[in-house]
Amino acid sequence: MSEAATLEAVTIDSEGDFSYPEEYAHDAGVGLSEETIDYISNVKGEADWIREFRKKALKTFESKPNPTHWASKDLDNIKFENIRYYLSKGQKPTRSWDEVPDDVKQTFERLGIPEKERKFLAGVEAQFDSEAAYSNIKVELEKDGVIFVNSTEGLREHPELFRKWFGKVIPTGDNKYSALNSAVFSGGSFIYVPPGVKVTHPLQAYFRINAENFGQFERTLIIVDEGAEVTYMEGCTAPKFETATLHSAVVELVAMDNAKIQYITVQNWSNNVFNLVTKRGIAHENAEIRWIDCNIGSRLTMKYPGVIMKGRKARGEVISIALANDGQHQDTGAKMVHAADETTSNVVSKSISVGQGRSTYRGLVHIPKHLKGCKNNTECDALLINSNSRTDTYPAISVRGNQHATQHEASVSQVSEDQIFYMQQRGLSEAEAMSLSVNGFVNDLVREFPMEYSVELKRLIDLEMEGSVG
Amino acid sequence: MSESLKIDDLKATVEGHEIIKGLSLTVPKGEVHAIMGPNGSGKSTLAKILAGHEDYEVTGGSVTMDGDDLLEMDVDDRSRAGFFLAFQYPLEIPGVSNANFLRAARQARLPKGEEIDAVAFYKEMYAKMDELGMDRKFTGRSVNEGFSGGEKKRNEILQMMMLDPRYAVLDETDSGLDIDALKVVAKGVNAMRSPERGFLVITHYQRLLDYIVPDVVHVLFDGRIVKTGDKDLALKLEAEGYDWVKDEVLASA
Numbered sequence: 132m133s134e135a136a137t138l139e140a141v142t143i144d145s146e147g148d149f150s151y152p153e154e155y156a157h158d159a160g161v162g163l164s165e166e167t168i169d170y171i172s173n174v175k176g177e178a179d180w181i182r183e184f185r186k187k188a189l190k191t192f193e194s195k196p197n198p199t200h201w202a203s204k205d206l207d208n209i210k211f212e213n214i215r216y217y218l219s220k221g222q223k224p225t226r227s228w229d230e231v232p233d234d235v236k237q238t239f240e241r242l243g244i245p246e247k248e249r250k251f252l253a254g255v256e257a258q259f260d261s262e263a264a265y266s267n268i269k270v271e272l273e274k275d276g277v278i279f280v281n282s283t284e285g286l287r288e289h290p291e292l293f294r295k296w297f298g299k300v301i302p303t304g305d306n307k308y309s310a311l312n313s314a315v316f317s318g319g320s321f322i323y324v325p326p327g328v329k330v331t332h333p334l335q336a337y338f339r340i341n342a343e344n345f346g347q348f349e350r351t352l353i354i355v356d357e358g359a360e361v362t363y364m365e366g367c368t369a370p371k372f373e374t375a376t377l378h379s380a381v382v383e384l385v386a387m388d389n390a391k392i393q394y395i396t397v398q399n400w401s402n403n404v405f406n407l408v409t410k411r412g413i414a415h416e417n418a419e420i421r422w423i424d425c426n427i428g429s430r431l432t433m434k435y436p437g438v439i440m441k442g443r444k445a446r447g448e449v450i451s452i453a454l455a456n457d458g459q460h461q462d463t464g465a466k467m468v469h470a471a472d473e474t475t476s477n478v479v480s481k482s483i484s485v486g487q488g489r490s491t492y493r494g495l496v497h498i499p500k501h502l503k504g505c506k507n508n509t510e511c512d513a514l515l516i517n518s519n520s521r522t523d524t525y526p527a528i529s530v531r532g533n534q535h536a537t538q539h540e541a542s543v544s545q546v547s548e549d550q551i552f553y554m555q556q557r558g559l560s561e562a563e564a565m566s567l568s569v570n571g572f573v574n575d576l577v578r579e580f581p582m583e584y585s586v587e588l589k590r591l592i593d594l595e596m597e598g599s600v601g
Numbered sequence: 602m603s604e605s606l607k608i609d610d611l612k613a614t615v616e617g618h619e620i621i622k623g624l625s626l627t628v629p630k631g632e633v634h635a636i637m638g639p640n641g642s643g644k645s646t647l648a649k650i651l652a653g654h655e656d657y658e659v660t661g662g663s664v665t666m667d668g669d670d671l672l673e674m675d676v677d678d679r680s681r682a683g684f685f686l687a688f689q690y691p692l693e694i695p696g697v698s699n700a701n702f703l704r705a706a707r708q709a710r711l712p713k714g715e716e717i718d719a720v721a722f723y724k725e726m727y728a729k730m731d732e733l734g735m736d737r738k739f740t741g742r743s744v745n746e747g748f749s750g751g752e753k754k755r756n757e758i759l760q761m762m763m764l765d766p767r768y769a770v771l772d773e774t775d776s777g778l779d780i781d782a783l784k785v786v787a788k789g790v791n792a793m794r795s796p797e798r799g800f801l802v803i804t805h806y807q808r809l810l811d812y813i814v815p816d817v818v819h820v821l822f823d824g825r826i827v828k829t830g831d832k833d834l835a836l837k838l839e840a841e842g843y844d845w846v847k848d849e850v851l852a853s854a
Contacts, residue, residue, distance in 0.1 A: 544695070548655075553692040556652050557706040557760060558680035567705055571696025571743070 147368030147399055149241065151234035153342050155260075156221030161344070162212045165189065168314060171217045175283055175317070178290070188303045188313030195307040203460055205431050209405055214346045214377055216315045217261045224256070224263040224281055231257075235264045242368060244337050251583055253332035254279045258349060259339050261317040272330060278323040279334055282350045285321025292323055296354055300383035300439075301411050308407040308433075312348045312381040319349030319380065324359040326387075333362040333395070333581065338378075340369035340404070346377040353383070355390040364395040364584065371401040375430065378404055384412030384420055388442060391419045397584055399591050400429035402458055408434045411466070414474075416442030423580060424451040426461050427591050435493060437466030440474035447476040452573050454592065455488030455520070456599050464493035464525075465509075473504040480511045481573050484520030485565070485599050492524045500531035507537045514572045515545045516565055544572075566596040604630040604667045606768045606799055612661035613650050620646045622824035623662070628768065630667070631796040635810055636803045637835060638821035639843045644803045645689055647821070648772040652686040653679055666768060681710055683767030687757040687774050694744040699756065700726065702744045703763050710764075729762045733789050751782030758789040769793075770801045775809035787812030807839035820846050 159170045168189060172182040197206040225231055228245050239245065239257050248255045254268030256279065263281035272279070278289060285293050303313040320336045340347050355361050369376055378400065386392045392412060400406055406429040412420040422436035438447025449465035467476035482490035490513065498505045507530075513522040522543060530537050546568045554564035569592050570577075577585045606628040613621040620643050628634045638644050650657045651664060653676040664671040671679055694702065703726060708717045730737065733755050745753050754774055761769055771790070775783055790800065790813050802813055810818070810832060818835045820828040822843070827850050828834065838846070 547692075550692045550694060552652075552654055552676060553688065554694065554702075555676040556680050556686050556688075557702070557764065558677050558709040559705055560677050560709070563705065563709060567697050567702070568694065571694060574696040 147242065148371050148401060150341050150370040151238060153218075154220070155218045155342075157217065157219045159215065159217035161215055163189070163214070163216055163315065167216050171315060171317060174217070174219070177286070180294075181286060184298070184303075185314050188310050191304045192307060192310035192314055195304070195310060197307060202433060203431055203462060205460065206405075209375065209377060213344055213374075215342065215344055216346050216348070217317055218342050218345060219260060219262040219317075222262065222264050224266040224284070226265075226267045228265060231264050235259045238339055238341065239265070239337065242337065242339070242366075247335070247583065251332060252335045253330055254334040256281060256320050256336045257339070258318040258336065260341055260345060260347065263318055268334065269332075275328045276325040277328060277330060278321065280321050282319040282321050282352065283317065285352065289321065289323065292354060293321060293352065296383065296385050297352055298383075300385065300413050301381055301409050305409060308379045309381050309409040312350060312379050312409070315346070316348045316350035316381065318347075319351040319382075320353070320363070321351070322353040322355075322361065322363065324355045324361050324390075326356040327358045329360040330362070333364045335364045335366070338365065338367040340376055340378065343372040344374055344376070346379065349380045351380065351382040352385075353392060353394070354385045355387065355392050357387045358389040359387075360391040362393040362395065362581070364397070364581075367396075367398040367400060369401045369404055372403060374403065376404045378406045378408070380408045380410075382408070382410040386412060386414045386418035386420050388416040389418060390415070391421075393421045393423065394436075395423040395580070395584060397425045397427075397587055397591070398429070399427050400432075402428055402430050402456070404429045406432040406434065408432075410434065410436040411439065412437070412447070413439045413441050414445035414447055416471075417444045418442060419446040419448070421448040422450070422465075424449065424463070425588055426451070426453040426463055427595055428456075429459060429461075431460045431462065433462045435464040435466050435495070437468065437495075438476065439468045439470055440476065441470050443471045444473045444475075445471060446474070449478045449480070450576055450579065451480045452576060452588070453480075453482040453490050454569070454595060455482065455484045455490040456595055457486035457488055460489045460491070462491040462493065464491075464495075466495045467497070467507060469496075469498040469502060469505045469507070472502050474502075475506045477507070478509040478511075479576060481514070481576060482511075482522060483514045483516065483569050483572065484522050485516045485596075487519050489521045491522070492526070494526045494528070496526075496528040496530070496537065498530040498532070498535050498537070502532060503534040505535045507535075509537075509539045511541045512572070513541075513543045514569065515543065516568070517548075562593075562596045562599070565599070566593045569596065606801065607665045608651075608662070609664070610662035611650070611659065611664060613646065613657050613659045615646070615657050619660070620657075620824055621650065624821070624825055625662075626819055626826050626829075628799040628801050630767070630799045632816040633794060633800040633802060633813060634817045634819060635815040635835060636801060636819045636821050637805070637807070637838055639847075640805070642821045643824045644805075644821055645772055648686055648689075648770050648803055651684070651770055652676060677709070680764070685761050685764055685766035685769040687754075687761055687769065687771040689772040689774075689776060691745050691753045691757055693746045695746055697744050698741050699744050700740040703760065706760070706764060726759075726763060729759055732762075732792065733759055734785055735759060750777035751779065754778055754782065754786055755789075758786055762789065762793060766798065768799045768801070770803065772803045773805060774802070775804055775806060783809065784812060807835045810835045822846060822850055
């Protein structure tokens with residue numbers, strides 16, 4: 132099929148909304164059972180311990196109820212029996228875009244990935260449904276001993292590193308969806324940065340869902356050794372299907388003494404994706420973990436990146452932006468667990484609710500009694516655009532002992548009709564006016580992002596606002 | 602037909618109450634008209650209706666701008682077609698810098714795909730800010746946020762200069778201004794008087810008209826224009842108040 136013909140077959144109203152016909156070599160079928168797991172393990176040729184790990188996780192998943200007592204009842208609408216848990220074209224990730232299958236390559240080209248790689252990235256991994264199609268890092272980094280591969284290859288080639296930390300930051304039973312991921316995970320990145328190596332340009336992963344009724348369960352593990360530094364960025368898109376799609380990732384970060392990890396997410400899911408992701412990092416002595424999390428799109432996102440500050444003077448930071456449009460619920464926040472003296476955490480959350488969109492902030496800050504000199508700062512700002520939208524803030528800050536400093540600020544502001552009227556009187560369309568207000572609201576945070584990503588985020592906000600007015 | 606902003610027998614309601622009750626007036630291009638009137642006569646309502654505020658429902662009459670039906674257009678279309686309203690209470694837009702706001706407004710006037718020339722834009726903006734005696738630091742500050750009353754009004758005039766409208770309505774631009782700020786604002790407006798532009802200056806007090814001398818003065822009372830004259834009419838209103846106008850209207854009713 133020519134590219135033009137394929138493109139014509141789909142309507143495009145936002146940049147990620149297109150798909151190519153499904154032709155898969157490996158398809159685990161619909162529904163989840165031990166057989167599904169055997170199928171995945173067989174295709175991947177996995178070691179027995181992984182197969183057992185998966186099967187144990189399946190039991191945990193089955194035994195755990197949906198957390199609807201505190202979270203959205205919408206979770207009950209996920210039909211686990213209708214989901215396809217593994218789809219791949221049988222491709223091995225290549226180091227050359229030329230070897231990537233045509234439709235997959237065209238997908239990533241339309242999303243601009245190869246171009247970004249040339250411009251400013253140190254390495255790229257591109258995942259199409261269950262498996263990576265492309266994976267490459269700059270030769271210099273490889274010489275320094277930096278490992279950047281997909282998790283399947285990481286498990287196979289570097290079991291000694293992988294196994295030591297795999298499932299240690301986020302245990303299988305952490306929540307129902309971390310258990311599900313542990314049972315059926317596929318794809319995701321494995322990164323190891325050796326002591327003292329500072330990766331100056333970002334490494335990027337791109338996760339693309341192409342198939343309907345599909346569940347994407349990538350598993351990412353990043354280990355940054357003593358005094359080393361890395362910035363990792365992930366982008367995600369999916370086309371708009373009629374039925375719900377599930378994305379449930381687990382991301383574990385390990386920052387050894389004096390290491391720095393910056394993890395940046397800019398997701399732009401279509402609004403039928405359930406996005407239920409568990410992300411956590413362990414920061415050892417004087418290490419720093421920083422999550423920058425931009426959540427745009429999806430039907431329901433539940434995501435609370437966390438940092439366990441395990442070593443003295445460790446630092447944790449979560450900077451998040453969530454945009455909930457009509458029919459969307461962004462339930463996001465942060466978890467900061469102080470487990471050593473003189474640890475510092477910072478949470479800045481900005482949420483925007485548009486139309487019927489709903490945003491929720493949940494924060495947890497834990498500072499136990501026996502520690503001293505811990506600091507936390509939490510700021511949550513919400514912006515409402517028009518009166519039907521809703522925002523909730525549930526901060527849980529538990530601080531024991533009297534040698535700590537915590538600070539919490541929250542604000543809710545509104546873009547009034549009169550503000551929109553004022554901007555329109557100057558010639559901006561309603562969508563442009565809303566977009567400008569939203570960009571103004573997140574402006575001080577976006578300034579902290581790498582340039583390329585702040586431009587991308589602005590563009591996504593523009594697209595989302597265009598879609599929100601008739 | 603000469604070019605003008607023409608309001609003909611306009612009627613409008615807000616929440617079911619009729620506020621504008623058959624108002625007619627014509628501002629030919631090149632002229633400055635003033636509307637004066639007591640509180641509650643409908644002055645600011647008229648300004649908002651002309652701009653297209655959705656709280657007001659037009660129930661009769663017409664408004665045309667150089668022959669085009671203004672009431673048919675969306676708020677932003679009116680602006681891009683050359684209609685400008687200087688607000689009595691300019692809104693604040695947190696996080697959006699003055700420069701970015703103006704740039705977005707100018708960008709909105711370009712055909713799709715065409716990018717604004719940033720260098721020329723800044724040069725022009727700085728020159729106009731100098732004319733208005735505005736400090737350069739205002740380019741980076743959020744639109745109207747934390748501005749004094751005078752600074753906000755000056756900012757309205759800056760926007761008007763940058764957007765170069767065909768017709769501009771100034772809604773009580775003098776309210777809350779001290780005499781020095783008033784002079785600066787008037788200077789900006791006077792610099793923009795041209796055969797290519799019409800002004801409608803809404804004010805409660807005659808003071809502003811000492812500095813922006815109008816060609817025609819209208820008196821608005823109870824949703825209608827009840828008297829029209831030259832600038833001396835404004836002086837008479839200042840000296841004698843509005844009661845004599847009200848009496849005339851009641852006598853003729």
